[in-house]
Amino acid sequence: xxxxxxxxxxxxxxxxxxxxxxxxxxxLVIVPIFAVVAALILGAFTMLATNVELATIGQSYxxxxxxxxxxxxxxxxxxxxxxxxxxxxxxxALGFRAGLFNxxxxxxxxxxGIAAVITGFSLPGLPFVLLLPLCLLxxxxxxxxxxxxxxxxxxxxxxxxxxxxxxLNLISYRLLDYLLRQxxxxxxxxxxxxxxxxxxxxxxxxxxxxxxxxxxxxxxIFLALAAVLVVYWILxxxxxxxxxxxxxxxxxxxxxxxxxxxxxxxxxxxxxGALAGLAGANQVLGVLDRATPGFSAGxxxxxxxxxxxGRSHPFGVLLAGLLFGALEAxxxxxxxxxxxxxxxxxxxxxxxxxxxxxxxxxxxIFPWGFRKPADVRKE
Amino acid sequence: MHIIARSSRIVALGTAILFSSAxxxxxxxxxxxxxxxxxxxxxxxxxAWKGVQDAMEQLGxxxxxxESQAETDYEANINSLLGGQxxxxxxxxxxxxxxxxxAANANPDQKFSIVDFAYDPEIPNILGQVYATDEAAFLxxxxxxxxxxxxxxxxxxxxxxxxxxxxxxxxxxxAAYYNAQKDTSxxxxxxxxxxxxxxxxxxxxxxxxxxxxxxxxxxEGADIILPVAGPVGLGSAALADELGTEQLKIIGVDADLYxxxxxxxxxxxxxxxxxxxxxxxxxxxxxxxxAFKGGVLVGSLSNGGVDLASFHDMExxxxxxLKAELAAIRQGxxxxxxxxxxx
Numbered sequence: 001x002x003x004x005x006x007x008x009x010x011x012x013x014x015x016x017x018x019x020x021x022x023x024x025x026x027x028l029v030i031v032p033i034f035a036v037v038a039a040l041i042l043g044a045f046t047m048l049a050t051n052v053e054l055a056t057i058g059q060s061y062x063x064x065x066x067x068x069x070x071x072x073x074x075x076x077x078x079x080x081x082x083x084x085x086x087x088x089x090x091x092x093a094l095g096f097r098a099g100l101f102n103x104x105x106x107x108x109x110x111x112x113g114i115a116a117v118i119t120g121f122s123l124p125g126l127p128f129v130l131l132l133p134l135c136l137l138x139x140x141x142x143x144x145x146x147x148x149x150x151x152x153x154x155x156x157x158x159x160x161x162x163x164x165x166x167x168l169n170l171i172s173y174r175l176l177d178y179l180l181r182q183x184x185x186x187x188x189x190x191x192x193x194x195x196x197x198x199x200x201x202x203x204x205x206x207x208x209x210x211x212x213x214x215x216x217x218x219x220x221i222f223l224a225l226a227a228v229l230v231v232y233w234i235l236x237x238x239x240x241x242x243x244x245x246x247x248x249x250x251x252x253x254x255x256x257x258x259x260x261x262x263x264x265x266x267x268x269x270x271x272x273g274a275l276a277g278l279a280g281a282n283q284v285l286g287v288l289d290r291a292t293p294g295f296s297a298g299x300x301x302x303x304x305x306x307x308x309x310g311r312s313h314p315f316g317v318l319l320a321g322l323l324f325g326a327l328e329a330x331x332x333x334x335x336x337x338x339x340x341x342x343x344x345x346x347x348x349x350x351x352x353x354x355x356x357x358x359x360x361x362x363x364x365i366f367p368w369g370f371r372k373p374a375d376v377r378k379e
Numbered sequence: 380m381h382i383i384a385r386s387s388r389i390v391a392l393g394t395a396i397l398f399s400s401a402x403x404x405x406x407x408x409x410x411x412x413x414x415x416x417x418x419x420x421x422x423x424x425x426x427a428w429k430g431v432q433d434a435m436e437q438l439g440x441x442x443x444x445x446e447s448q449a450e451t452d453y454e455a456n457i458n459s460l461l462g463g464q465x466x467x468x469x470x471x472x473x474x475x476x477x478x479x480x481x482a483a484n485a486n487p488d489q490k491f492s493i494v495d496f497a498y499d500p501e502i503p504n505i506l507g508q509v510y511a512t513d514e515a516a517f518l519x520x521x522x523x524x525x526x527x528x529x530x531x532x533x534x535x536x537x538x539x540x541x542x543x544x545x546x547x548x549x550x551x552x553x554a555a556y557y558n559a560q561k562d563t564s565x566x567x568x569x570x571x572x573x574x575x576x577x578x579x580x581x582x583x584x585x586x587x588x589x590x591x592x593x594x595x596x597x598x599e600g601a602d603i604i605l606p607v608a609g610p611v612g613l614g615s616a617a618l619a620d621e622l623g624t625e626q627l628k629i630i631g632v633d634a635d636l637y638x639x640x641x642x643x644x645x646x647x648x649x650x651x652x653x654x655x656x657x658x659x660x661x662x663x664x665x666x667x668x669x670a671f672k673g674g675v676l677v678g679s680l681s682n683g684g685v686d687l688a689s690f691h692d693m694e695x696x697x698x699x700x701l702k703a704e705l706a707a708i709r710q711g712x713x714x715x716x717x718x719x720x721x722x
Contacts (some may be wrong), residue, residue: 053426067459077455177581189538191575213485215460287451292474293581296414297449332452332459335445342446 011162015096015248027359028311030369034356034362035309036323043348045334053342060171061339067333070327074333076208076217082325084109084279084299086186086224087153089306089317090231091147091275091358095314097235098268104150104165105276107172107302112143112277113284114179117291120202128201135202136223136281143277144270151269155262169300177293195291196297204286218286224321227275232270232314246267276300289309306355324349396521407440409663411463412456414472415447416583420610421640422633423583423655429470429634430659438667453478462484468660469494473540479505490671494655495542503673508658511679512542513549514712515651516605517719518687518705519630520553522649523603524565524670525701526628528626533596534569535578537608543579546607546632546651548572549719554715556708559658568599580611589614597627603648612636617647628693635688650688654678681713 008242040061047057070199095102116139123131144263150168153159179185180193187196204223208215235241245265248255255261278298284291306324310316355362363370409431422444431442436717443465444454451635453475460468461482467490470479476496478607483491483505490504497507523532534550536543547570554567578596582586593604593615604619604627606612608678612632619627620643631637631650665671678684687705690697709715 073458073462076460080455191541191544193538193581214461214482216454216458283451287454292450294450297451302653329455330461332445332456336443336459336464342448 009047011101012099012114015099015101020337026370028313028316031359031362032309032311032316032352032356034366034369038355038362038365039202039348039351041142043344046347047061047340047344056338056340058333060340060344064327064330066330066337069332070333071209072214073212073215074329076331078322078326079217079327080222080325081328082321083218083220083224083286084282085303085306085324086318086321087227087279088276088300088303089310089321090227090314091272091279092303092307093310093312093317094231094235094270094275096307097189097248098244098264099251100151100154100265100272101162101378102147102150102165102269102272103162103304104168105272105279106296106298107169108143108273108276108370109166109280109300110172110176110297111146111280112273112342113280113295114176114195114291115139115142116202116279116281117198117284118185121196124199124201126201130284131199131202132204135198135285136278138286139277139281140274140278141277144274147273147276148266148270154269155265155292173293175200176291180291182292186257189190194295198285198289202285203289204282207248214372216287220286222280223278223282225280225318226250228314228318231275235314240267241262276303278365279303280327302349305349308353312314349375405417407438407663407667408464408649409434409440409442409467409469409472409666410460411442411444411469412453412460413444413446413474413597414474414576414583414609415449416609417620418444418446418586421613421636422631423609424471425639425642426653427469427655431469431663433656433660433661437666448473449476450474454481456531457482461489463489466490466670467492467663469662471495472544473657474538478524479500485705490666492666494657494659501674506662506671507675508544508655508662509677510542510653510655510658510685511677511719512651512685513552513719514680515653515685516546516549516568517556517712517717518649518709519555520550520555520567520603520650521548521557521566521708522553522687522701522705523605523630524557524563525561525567525704526648526697527603529600529602530563530565531600531602532565532567533593533599533601533604534567535580535592535596535606535608536570537580537583537611538580539575541575541672543607543665544570544575544577547577549714550605552719560704568596568601570582571607578691580608581610583611585611586614586617589616590618591609593618593627593629597622602626605629605630605631605632609633613640613643616640616643617645619643624693633687637688637691647691649689649690652686652688654684654686658684694696 067074089346090103090104116135118308119135119138150161153164154161165219177193180195185195186193204219206218243259247261288295306320310320328346331342334340335342394458404538411431416424418424435442447456460696469492471494473495479491479493482663483502492506495507497509534547551567551570551572552563558565589606589611596604606615619629624646628648629646631647631655635650635652636647637644
């Protein structure tokens with residue numbers, strides 16, 4: 001292996017911040033909360049600077065609240081948007097814990113999703129109890145394999161996963177375009193890249209459509225909750241999880257302790273890819289019921305933010321995923337009620353990340369929210 | 380004559396508007412959902428939104444819009460406009476066809492209208508707005524074939540869907556018609572109307588792609604390019620601006636790009652306009668008057684739903700003979716003596 005360069009060190013530093021070794025209450029809870037508050041305030045200033053009236057700004061934040069938790073439909077939309085973010089975010093968090101900066105969730109989502117679609121429409125005769133798990137499994141498996149490529153490249157050749165996952169994202173876009181135009185995948189009678197529909201017995205069932213057919217929340221949210229518990233168990237209760245965390249915290253120490261770093265890298269990448277693949281399967285089986293070139297919709301990148309905001313802790317990721325889901329659902333309402341551009345939601349999300357990445361800044365803005373530095377500095 | 384017919388239609392509409400706005404006290408709300416590319420794309424979404432804006436101005440209605448940032452947004456966006464707050468929901472784009480159908484079936488009392496999609500069989504609460512764009516694109520193809528110096532034209536599309544390829548079909552056949560009339564051999568790169576294969580960016584938002592695809596076509600000899608991909612074409616216009624209009628001219632689509640893209644207005648030879656603003660306005664107006672009916676509304680050359688924009692700055696470059704021929708062909712298409720569908 002090569003000697004650690006300056007970039008490696010910077011990335012190590014970043015990862016340490018993304019996945020803090022000890023779960024401190026302040027870093028885990030207070031910093032994210034203040035980051036969100038600060039981002040909302042700065043978002044209001046951004047609106048002011050772009051000539052939005054004060055009343056409209058107030059109206060838009062009320063709409064944000066209303067659109068995310070203000071009604072049954074709003075909650076349903078929040079959960080629908082949150083499920084894939086939680087799933088993919090968990091994968092990335094697990095990678096961060098193992099010291100891997102995986103940017104490739106987007107590609108893994110696409111590959112997992114298309115695999116789930118193909119499995120779905122290829123075996124329409126199977127009963128629901130068999131077909132749905134099979135579709136989810138194929139999504140997870142293909143996601144794992146796709147991410148495993150980057151893991152293997154890292155382990156075998158030292159090629160940095162940041163670079164290789166970004167490149168694999170680009171490959172996945174074109175591969176998907178190509179696959180969607182293959183006659184056995186492309187929908188009959190259509191010339192544009194769009195897959196056949198998934199049969200009903202492969203779809204994640206909608207939970208509340210008996211109440212109102214417009215409620216889109218589906219069983220994927222249970223999938224996400226289950227994944228939170230499983231990832232928690234893997235990370236903190238299993239041997240491989242200990243190895244992930246050990247090699248993430250100090251690769252050298254882990255190697256000297258006899259852990260096989262190459263295997264751990266591939267395993268961690270594959271697990272992360274499986275979760276991202278599940279996120280893709282969740283989208284096609286729960287929301288879209290087909291695959292098109294844009295079906296990942298940037299979830300793989302938003303999930304990076306979710307993992308960072310959640311401090312790479314499974315429960316943190318759950319909360320962060322719900323928050324980002326709420327921002328997405330509420331952002332729509334903001335646009336409808338107040339006519340504020342949906343891009344503003346992107347700005348607020350980005351600001352949250354900025355504040356998360358700079359905890360000292362948050363401490364400086366809200367000094368009264370934290371214990372005195374003297375009490376904290378005992379490391 | 381045609382123009383007179385159209386303007387009289389507008390006048391009639393105008394008087395109707397005056398009356399209706401005088402009595403319109405309650406706020407009628409029209410809600411629009413754009414396709415990807417943004418509401419300020421200078422072409423597709425913007426033209427459709429202009430229909431709502433015109434209605435806001437002239438009919439005193441309230442208008443709202445929601446931008447789709449990805450295909451996953453379609454259903455979610457429609458959902459957030461349900462619940463009785465919109466008197467009509469107008470979805471813009473072929474790709475919203477499935478999502479609109481699902482929502483319309485689940486909410487039979489909500490009125491919908493969709494641009495670029497027609498349902499077969501008809502759905503009682505959706506009015507589809509489709510356009511015989513090939514008629515106007517046929518004229519553009521004939522014009523371009525008459526104007527090219529290299530004997531090569533270029534065309535590329537956003538996604539291989541009917542409302543895009545209908546432009547490419549018309550353009551291709553218009554150039555072929557020129558060849559047949561003049562015994563020339565102008566070729567059109569980027570689309571084969573028989574195999575239905577061609578050059579597609581597979582998105583409606585990347586200006587970089589618009590530039591790269593135009594560069595490829597230019598490198599192959601094309602000196603007039605028709606980009607059928609909404610805002611993607613703005614990237615092509617940027618290339619034409621750099622190369623100079625002697626080297627490369629662009630034909631706009633949907634709106635008259637001379638007006639909507641004023642920074643690059645000098646690169647546009649003309650535009651194939653698709654008057655979504657007019658049809659959207661009409662749909663809103665009819666719905667206000669209680670005359671909404673599911674089905675299909677077709678915009679064509681004869682009713683002004685599609686047209687070829689004026690040449691503006693390039694007026695002097697287009698030979699008078701060519702202009703006269705275009706006028707004759709246009710009449711022929713309206714009369715039905717010239718077929719644009721290739722049969």
